[in-house]
Amino acid sequence: MKTLSDMTHSELHQLLHDLVKDDLFHSRERLIKLLNLNLSSKKKTELEAEFREFFCGYESIAFWLEEYEEDPLNGLSPHISLAKKLKRQLDYIQSNRKTTLEERMCRRMGSYLESDPMPEIKISELPLNEFCKVIRTLVTQEIFSVRERLIILFQQNPSRQQLDAAFREFFVAYELFELALEDYHYDPDEGLEIRPEIEAEIDQSIADHESGKVKAIPVEEVVRKLGL
Template sequence: MKKIKDMSCAELCVLLQRLVSESILASRERLLVLLSEHSSPKNRERLETEFREFFCGYESLALWLEEYEEDPLDGLDMHTSVAKKLKRHREYILTNRKTTLEERMVRRMGGYLKSDPMPEKKIAELPEAEYRKLLHALVNQELFIVHAKVTLLLKENLPYQKLSEAFREFFVAYELLELALEDYHYDPDEGLELRPEVAERLEQSVAEIEAGTAEVIPLEEVARV
């Protein structure tokens, strides 16, 4: 990903529009509806199906954001209320985060590096009350508050500074969601048949990341897909 300071106003606007259009946001709305219903085996089944979509949406969002390596606070006026809030959030994230970027990338491919043991808590095996509590926490993450704010901002003709601030706020909110999932194991493909060649490629990708030889696809190329 280009550094934010090197992006034009138009490029930053396109990136933000892409982020707020991700499928996780629509999936979150459907989860809210399901969580408002009474608990039942049928409801649990529907929640699990929709949560798979939610998690895949999170993985898709990560593809856009995991290359962002700048300090999201860099360049902000730290006297503003937004900057102060982001500073608190970042301190919380950095204090509580247990994984590296490489470890999180491998997790999103369904694997774990040797340095990152699989969490004991498996989302698919959580008791009903704990499962619903986790989902409630996830759908009420800061990301969705920021999403609504950024969506409204994009309807205005904003200067670069405001767009830059909006991206940083969105990114930090994404990190909070990522952190909320860190203590849990979840494989959206669990129970689904994986073709042998796909499984082999995933194993190879994990090995390449561990060896430091993985090829990173630039964000600009991903955007063309």
């Protein structure tokens, strides 16, 4: 990802526009509605399904932001209120974070590096009341209030400077959101079953290859056909 100083006004506007439209925010609204329902086994099933969407939304935002390496304080006067706020938040993140970027990227792919042991708290095994507490903690993270302010800002034909400040604030809020997830293990693919017809197709494909009915295309042939 480009640094802030390298982004044009339109590029930064489009990036922020894409971020605030992410499914994470729509899923959050649905989770809040579910949290207001009475406790029941049906509610837990619905919460689990929606939390999967919520987590996948987080992964989508992470895909956009994980390559951004510039210090959010870079270029800001340390005396302005935004810089002071972001510094407090970044200091908190630095003091409490246990993982590296590489470790977090692996977690999002459902695996763990040797340097990053799996957290003891497994979200899928939490009782309903504890599961609800975790969700409440996540849906009240600052990233959601920052997003609301961004939506209002977009209605005001924001300047390049305003978009710059908004991105810095959003990025740090995203980092705080990641920190809130750090002590939990969650795999959105866990418990999902492959439909019988898809599983049958996979088994048949494997059998065809093993029997010689279907032959794999050599890499050299693929390269030749693609003109690489």
